Amino acid sequence: MPEYSSLEKIRLQKMEELRAEGVEPFPTRATRTHTSAQAIAEFETAEKEGREVKATLTGRIRATRAMGKLSFAHIEDGDGKIQLFFRVNEVGQDKIDFFNKMFDLGDFIQVGGVMMRTKTGEATLLVHEFKMLAKAVSPLPAAKDETLEDGTVVRHAALEDAEIRARQRYADLAVNPDVRETFRKRAAIIKALREFLDGKGFLEVETPILQPLYGGAAARPFTTHHNELDQDMYLRISFELYLKRLLVGNLEKVYEIGRDFRNEGVSFKHNPEFTQLEFYWAYADYLQVMELTEQMVSNTAQQTLGTMKVKYKEHEIDLTPPWRRLEMRQGILEASGVDIAAHKTAADLFQAIRAQHPNKTPDPKVTRGKMIDFLLGEFLEPTLIQPTFLYNYPRDISPLAKPLPGDPLTVERFEGYVAGFEICNAFTELNDPLDQEQRFLDMQKDYTDDEEEKNPLDEDYLRAMRYGMPPNGGFGMGVDRLVMLLLNKHSIREVLLFPALRKEEF
RNA sequence: GGGCGCGUAGCUCAAUGGCAGAGCAGUGGCCUUUUAAGCCAUUGGUUGAGAGUUCGAAUCUCUCCGCGCUCACCA
Structure with a gap:
């Protein structure tokens, strides 16, 4: 009682x-x-x-x-x-x-x-x-609206406590009409994405959320257990490996919009479950995927907001294609003064970073790829306000991407950045089963210290690849982050109806 | 997980070591075109929880709980 x-x-x-x-x-x-x-x-x-x-x-x-x-x-x-x-x-x-x-x-x-x-x-x-x-x-939390002479509505004593608003979203929705509007717009954004891909001939599919193995991303999974089968299961951390199996099955253009689960930290841009959009496109490469991406995002803004120009915090962002293309090496060189191409080992690169930025150095024990990721996050990412495709990534942080011809350290991968944060990640997909097997084995060596985060070797996925996978471009995007961007919301909690919170004691 | 901050009435907020308060909401009354209606009266508190310092704690200290910001983590 x-x-x-x-x-x-x-x-x-x-x-x-x-x-x-x-x-x-x-x-x-x-x-x-x-x-x-x-x-x-x-x-x-x-x-x-x-x-x-x-x-x-x-x-x-x-x-x-x-x-x-x-x-x-x-x-x-x-x-x-x-x-x-x-x-x-x-x-x-x-x-x-x-x-x-x-x-x-x-x-x-x-x-x-x-x-x-x-x-x-x-x-x-x-x-x-x-x-x-x-x-x-x-x-209900009392709220009163006052209409001023110029027609603007001032809310008095509105429910503002962030914790109550998130925990009791029903009360938040009941008293704050703008919150209802946020979620109507969220639904419209997802509908626009779906209609865009349907219109381009992509087939919407549903792949397993409960998986015997997890993969396709580097993240700690949630673990559960099936009683009758008496086996541990994982909640998926990405859709990638299942969607690419479908390309082996001659489905040429597939996409899925659904929930991913990652057992990691919670922040203004991370929730343990989040909505992901992935598509895979046979016979396309990452350059074609870039073009489709800028069309899809700008089209979604136009459909749901009536404009391709959005405001995010203090920035005016123009999503109209084409978006700026910036090679990662060039971008990092301009932002940090370090030329990653001139330093081909982790030890070399660490020395170069220390020479340029004695007070901002990565952990010297990590791989070259992680050091590049550090340079990206520390120096370049905050400067990418207008939509930018950053392309050509280090191979050792991209085990599912295809190498750039003639450059064994680099893969055909890009990430889309807007307003200083990443909204999507895509690459020309690796379709060589033997190369893929070797990459899995390499990853396992890198992650010996962290059992949970390593990519387990997925024998069934390799078996599928051995039947032949067409060359293809793949794409993944955090839908919650796109919603944040388009609606000028600065926390993922504002765009999730029921964000993850610690259990409440009654 | 680390650092910083916050937690006072149903809601929004005061009170910085000296009687816990205001507006709205509620309750009782007046009011036949109001709109944050108004006027009169009035109820409502384990100050997140616990311990300590003190003559005296919302206020200072410690522990715990919850949330926020931030860092780390997140190929």
């Missing part, structure tokens, strides 16, 4: 009184003829023609203004808000008193009446009858 607050006790008392008067506080059925927006729209045409609009509306009570023989209220439904006008002339004094006493902010109500315009010009439902639809036992 919960400890009820004094406010909740009063509302529970009202519920009992309602039942005692024969009023069910949670009736089974409701009727409505119009949403708030429909009623207002229909009234605005009808009043010019001198026609009456009768309407039955449903919604949650958001504000009340009781004045003795009349009461005003606003209710909110899925389409917006509408004012209600209760007057003794229509419903009688008993019903006015009943409404004022028994209906609280947050209750769901059904109201029937006639549309009218009040003295101040607001389209309003003049109520003839009303009915409780669902009593709210707990008061």
